[in-house]
Amino acid sequence: MLSRRRFLKTAAASTLCLTAAPAILRAKNLNSRLQIAGIGCDGKGWSDIQEMSTHGMTDLVAFCDVDLARTEMVHSLSPSAPIFQDYRELFAKQGDKIDAVTISTPDHMHAIIAIEAMQRGKHVYCQKPLTHSVREARQLSNLATKSGVITRMGNQIHSHAVYRNAAKALQTGMIGKVKQVQSWCQSTGHGKSGFIDRPKTNAPIPKSLNWDLWLGVAPERPYGLQDVYHPFGWRDWQDFGNGALGDFGCHILDPVYTGLKITAAPISISAKSTGMNDEVWPAQMTVHYVLPGNDFTTDGNLEITWMDGGLRPSLQGTHIPPGTALPSSGSLVIGETGTLVIPHYAPHVLYPSPDAKANVEKFVAEPSLNHYHGWVDGCLSGQQPSDGFDYGGRLTEAVLLGNIAVRFPGQKLEWNADQLKVTNLEAANKWLSRDYRSGWKLPETV
Structure with missing residues (x-):
């Protein structure tokens, strides 16, 4: 269990925000071992981080989860690693101590975390779908190419x-x-939350959870009930999954x-x-x-x-x-x-x-190959494995275009990938990106 002192110390720093994104840096390992920080620590995050820990050349050096109660298992893998609630604080305080990050958060937070990581020169393993919007997927794919970091999308059956x-x-x-x-x-x-509309009742927010950080870039809404959004039902909701x-x-x-x-x-x-x-x-x-x-x-x-x-x-x-x-x-x-x-x-x-x-x-x-170890090997060798963000971004774009088309039933959307535009139905282009909540902004990726 986390001590009360550790809990309060981590929670108090949760609102820290970086003022400017650093220039793109080519990733360089701090030593012969890969220093990994895990962002999103339970559920799929736990299995991702645990698999990374089985590679003989990795060190788990930091963890981050908006719900501190969901860091107990990863803490057992590396008891000395600091734990954060806000990924921005992790980067600000531990950025010079990490080579790579795993991102296993709800979909709506993938892009903003992955882009900052790549701009800091960190290798990135990010769960699927790579992003929440088509435009985000294109930005991640382009930045991965420019930054020179090693990337991989977390559809592990690709290597099975x-x-x-x-x-x-x-x-x-x-x-x-x-x-x-x-x-x-x-x-x-x-089918995961069992809801078709927002719950009309609202339970107390667990003390371990920073709900504002969980919402992140998404529009503000009440916490609702346990499992309606967090930690499991979020995939059902258009704002998050x-x-x-x-x-x-x-x-x-x-x-x-x-x-x-x-x-x-x-x-x-x-x-x-x-x-x-x-x-x-x-x-x-x-x-x-x-x-x-x-x-x-x-x-x-x-x-x-x-x-x-x-x-x-x-x-x-x-x-x-x-x-x-x-x-x-x-x-x-x-x-x-x-x-x-x-x-x-x-x-x-x-x-x-x-x-x-x-x-x-x-x-x-x-x-079968180990999808996780393949990424670690790529980070250590500098060789990009298959299923990087170029491929993952392309597949994610196709998947998310299907979710746009379903908003216009029976209409054929003609897609121009070079222009990143639906050419025959302007109303569809609204859904290629999303408005971020006040206080959150996707870093520029020029």
């Missing part, structure tokens, strides 16, 4: 054998060139993007849903993406359809026998000579056409 081998199966032509992709997720858009598509899109679409080497942005996006209000994401969504084709796809554009909330694709037009059960979440990749089923976090299944010549016996499976 199940997704690595699914991607390899696509790249080696096991189903021929790809015609269409259908991806789906069992989760609903507002990105629903089922934001939660799982960067996972489930990852082997598709990697396997088909998708580097182009969508040309158009359209969507429909069971309905939404101004607070939470729809219970069910269907999003249709059209992307430029490439060497791994058939002639013309590539179509990717996303479904969530328990919706499943039809087997019609695939090579899968009627009545075959599909996994609860995953992707169907329909090719010329077969269909590949890529379950979420399970081995892929091949359904070849009768005349297919795919030689499955010659397929050499890839092993």
